[in-house]
Amino acid sequence: MKLPRAxxxxxxxxxxxxxxxxxxxMIGGRDGVAERVHRAVNTxxxxxxxVIDPRxxxxxxxxxxxxxxxxxxxxxxxxRSAAYPSRTDVELAxxxxxxxxxxSLADRAAPEIRAFQISRTLPPQEAVREEPVEIV
Amino acid sequence: xxxxxxxxxxxxxxxxxxxxxVEGGTVGEVLEAIYAEHPTVRQQLVTDDGELHRxxxxxxxxxxxxxxxxxxxxxxDRDTVxxxxxxxxxxx
Numbered sequence: 001m002k003l004p005r006a007x008x009x010x011x012x013x014x015x016x017x018x019x020x021x022x023x024x025x026m027i028g029g030r031d032g033v034a035e036r037v038h039r040a041v042n043t044x045x046x047x048x049x050x051v052i053d054p055r056x057x058x059x060x061x062x063x064x065x066x067x068x069x070x071x072x073x074x075x076x077x078x079x080r081s082a083a084y085p086s087r088t089d090v091e092l093a094x095x096x097x098x099x100x101x102x103x104s105l106a107d108r109a110a111p112e113i114r115a116f117q118i119s120r121t122l123p124p125q126e127a128v129r130e131e132p133v134e135i136v
Numbered sequence: 137x138x139x140x141x142x143x144x145x146x147x148x149x150x151x152x153x154x155x156x157x158v159e160g161g162t163v164g165e166v167l168e169a170i171y172a173e174h175p176t177v178r179q180q181l182v183t184d185d186g187e188l189h190r191x192x193x194x195x196x197x198x199x200x201x202x203x204x205x206x207x208x209x210x211x212x213d214r215d216t217v218x219x220x221x222x223x224x225x226x227x228x
Contacts, residue, residue, distance in 0.1 A: 049226035088228035094221030
């Protein structure tokens with residue numbers, strides 16, 4: 001996916017503001033180009049876990065739909081580990097066609113953004129496939 | 137028959153339908169009827185232990201069935217069931 005620099009900065013800002021907890025939200029866009037970041041509340045308020053409130057999830061999905069965009073990615077932060085799906089991320093990946101974008105603040109001076117297709121129903125060795133994030 | 141709203145993520149598993157009309161007197165019976173017709177839905181919503189995944193949310197007429205009678209929540213002809221898998225995860 002293509003991610004405009006301003007949106008990438010917004011994702012890192014969201015992740016930083018939520019410290020020590022993980023942040024989460026969704027990204028809408030068209031033709032693989034991100035256009036809007038929708039911040040969501042992490043109902044777990046935890047450094048190790050995120051859950052988007054289901055009603056907020058519905059509201060944001062409808063908003064993306066109303067704007068004529070596609071849900072390009074669900075995002076969250078890893079505050080101390082790499083931007084790679086954890087076992088929890090794989091176990092809870094119910095959206096195999098949607099990208100899961102991870103912002104890592106493990107190195108606060110050099111935040112990392114990576115995105116993956118994840119499917120909890122595939123065998124472990126096939127469950128995670130990285131999709132390049134091009135900052136434009 | 138109740139109406140079941142299918143979120144985009146599950147539509148490929150039910151042949152693209154946005155809504156299904158499904159027989160069943162309870163939420164659990166409605167789910168079983170969908171699984172019988174569309175077996176891949178079960179793979180997406182049910183754990184290896186055969187239980188509905190705890191991160192799958194179910195609503196009857198916008199009420200969370202966890203606040204009602206869970207899978208025993210009765211449904212009728214005028215009711216709408218919504219299946220909504222969670223967006224969740226984390227570093228663990």
